[in-house]
Amino acid sequence: MKNSKIWLSSPHMGGNEQKFVKEAFDTNWVAPLGPNVNGLELDLENYLGNESHVGALSSGTAAIHLGLILLGVQFGDEVICQSMTFSASANPIKYLGATPIFVDSEDETWNICPKALEEAIVDRIAKGMKPKAIIAVHLYGVPYQIEAIKAISDKYDIPVLEDSAEALGSSYKGQKCGTFGDIGVLSFNGNKIITTSGGGAIVTKSEVLKDKAVFYATQSRDDAPHYQHSEIGYNYRMSNICAGIGRGQMEVLDAHVQLRRDMNEFYVKLFQDIDVVSVFTVPNDHYFANYWLTAIVIESNVVKGIDREALRLAFEEANIESRPLWKPMHLQPIFEKYPFYGSNVAENLFKKGLCLPSGSNLTDGERERIKEVVINVFK
Numbered sequence: 001m002k003n004s005k006i007w008l009s010s011p012h013m014g015g016n017e018q019k020f021v022k023e024a025f026d027t028n029w030v031a032p033l034g035p036n037v038n039g040l041e042l043d044l045e046n047y048l049g050n051e052s053h054v055g056a057l058s059s060g061t062a063a064i065h066l067g068l069i070l071l072g073v074q075f076g077d078e079v080i081c082q083s084m085t086f087s088a089s090a091n092p093i094k095y096l097g098a099t100p101i102f103v104d105s106e107d108e109t110w111n112i113c114p115k116a117l118e119e120a121i122v123d124r125i126a127k128g129m130k131p132k133a134i135i136a137v138h139l140y141g142v143p144y145q146i147e148a149i150k151a152i153s154d155k156y157d158i159p160v161l162e163d164s165a166e167a168l169g170s171s172y173k174g175q176k177c178g179t180f181g182d183i184g185v186l187s188f189n190g191n192k193i194i195t196t197s198g199g200g201a202i203v204t205k206s207e208v209l210k211d212k213a214v215f216y217a218t219q220s221r222d223d224a225p226h227y228q229h230s231e232i233g234y235n236y237r238m239s240n241i242c243a244g245i246g247r248g249q250m251e252v253l254d255a256h257v258q259l260r261r262d263m264n265e266f267y268v269k270l271f272q273d274i275d276v277v278s279v280f281t282v283p284n285d286h287y288f289a290n291y292w293l294t295a296i297v298i299e300s301n302v303v304k305g306i307d308r309e310a311l312r313l314a315f316e317e318a319n320i321e322s323r324p325l326w327k328p329m330h331l332q333p334i335f336e337k338y339p340f341y342g343s344n345v346a347e348n349l350f351k352k353g354l355c356l357p358s359g360s361n362l363t364d365g366e367r368e369r370i371k372e373v374v375i376n377v378f379k
């Protein structure tokens, strides 16, 4: 009989989720509004601190879409986006009829490279198209170079949309990820650090902006007894049922962050004597990562026939999920025609990198199975 599947990252309930969902049923708040929606927003505002204002939405992608609208992105504008990311960071640029400009990563945090970013901005301005926004991502829960990116944003007066979909619970110099950008984005998809089955949130610096996001998310209804609309609306609000799951998950968020960090520690130890493998960790103590996924880079060893694919296939054989890092957007068929600034950092990471099972719910037995595969491949 085959061993049961070990997932990269699967939902991990804390226990009280069903209590909040039951309350929603008992009070008939089965709608995209209600006490759980307000409660989850409050929980997130308290958690993030820094005078955050949070709007709960149907997905992280919806939050990026509305975030770009709030930042004034319109048809024909250019928006800079970190190339190495999930496609959901970039797709909303196209929803708005704007043009993505992709920027390479740097080696330390694997996120948007300040040098390539500035080069891109200078060149686009020289071409007569000043970018409207910068989308920076905290990949795998490791914060991007916060200060360097902020300095460039300030210097050129271009706002940052902070894609913190993978980084709830991460922080930099004690400040929580999600609160650094002009707009922040969170995701509660099924594979993220906490989940509402599907959902997301937008983080703003003022109640006015949050209200504007919620206005767009609920079909842009003007203040009138009938349905009146002066702007295009969207149906992007989170349901009160999903928000109930989120309230339960918020109770265990910090505990689950610790468990993911323990998984990272497990991999650091597992690979410490295997010199062709390096485990992705933060560059210094200012960075605190939730390690949503632990990622490794494997330098291929032709003599021993070991490379990323060899390890991935060995895991697959053992019914263990692992996955190459995000394929950079500038190499994707749908986006390859757009400008790209930088060199081959993201491309090389994609070639050599692998994400490993990192869930907060992995058991000792599952860790043993992972260890066995690694020892067999590298023996």
Ligand SMILES: *Cc1c(COP(=O)(O)O)cnc(C)c1O
Pocket (backbone or CB within 6 Å): 058, 059, 060, 061, 062, 085, 086, 088, 089, 137, 163, 165, 166, 186, 187, 188, 189, 199, 200
């Ligand atoms: C998951 C993810 C998103 C999208 O979030 P959804 O809630 O799935 O729409 C956006 N950006 C990054 C980097 C992500 O990992």
